Amino acid sequence: MASTAPQEGRRERKKRETRRRISDIATGLFLDRGFDAVTIAEIAEAADVSVNTVYNYFPTKEDLFFDREEEVIDRPSRFVRERQPGESAARAVLGRLRADIEDRSVYAGTVEGYGKFMRCIHEAPSLLARMMLLQYRTAERLTSTLAEEAGAGPDDPMPQLVAGELVHISNQLFRGATRSIAAGKSPEQTALDALRKLDTYETLVSERFLNYAVKPG
Structure with missing residues (x-):
């Protein structure tokens, strides 16, 4: 066809x-x-x-610096929408985050030279403010997506809590990776460190969080 x-x-x-x-x-x-x-x-x-x-x-x-802003904002929501039957929202997002780290993706910050990109942001207050706004909009978009996917009511706090935690985990790993790269650590070692941190994060969160919004089979 x-x-x-x-x-x-x-x-x-x-x-x-x-x-x-x-x-x-x-x-x-x-x-x-x-x-x-x-x-x-x-x-x-x-x-x-x-x-x-x-x-x-x-x-x-x-806008010139953050030329892919809309793509970045929608990315976690897209992973939730495209998750497999039987897969939860959190596992879909965390699984893709793990793949980004393993693939040395720019989305995980595990790329040679990415520290220079982040230094440019931190040296310009307007870029730093824009990045913080981007993270806020990402969490807001993900909250709406989770509420829709889970059929949550307007007073249900779970979509916002799950979205906030997923974005927080992603941001923590990204900042840690870019700091390591900037300090001269290799992308390979940086990725290994990030994967260990992700493993630790997953042991700290509850099963309710990890199994939230399972897609029907």
Whole structure:
């Protein structure tokens, strides 16, 4: 059967490629010189586009740095929605987190050079504030997803509590991994340390948490 998914047109593909190129160039400049030291005009010149073009794709300078923000915010919720029958929400999210660590994924922070990325964030107050907002929005999105998947009522505290704990665990592991990378530890050792921490976290939480919102078979 032929796929019914819409095909990306030439115009849409060109816009996507331009957006990615501008973001990649901006990120390189930010990492080399620091976020606050780079201007939109310099980014536009380096990308060979106008300042207005940069703003058309990225309304704020912070948007250039966090160019995949919506994807990151929705990621834990997507894992919950796509979990297998018989699998709980927490085990789906934690299982994917474990896979990210083992695969040395950027989402787990276990990548060579990622410490430089995090230093850039911590040296710019606006980026640090944006990252904290991103984490808050991730927890809020996950809370809504869990409530829907579990059929929870408006007064049920479990969706918010489970979402908050899952995002907290993920953030703790990510921060620990990026600090280790920045301190010179290898991605391999960093990943092993993160996996041990994840094992410990799973022994500390309750079975009710781990088995919340099991997808019907």
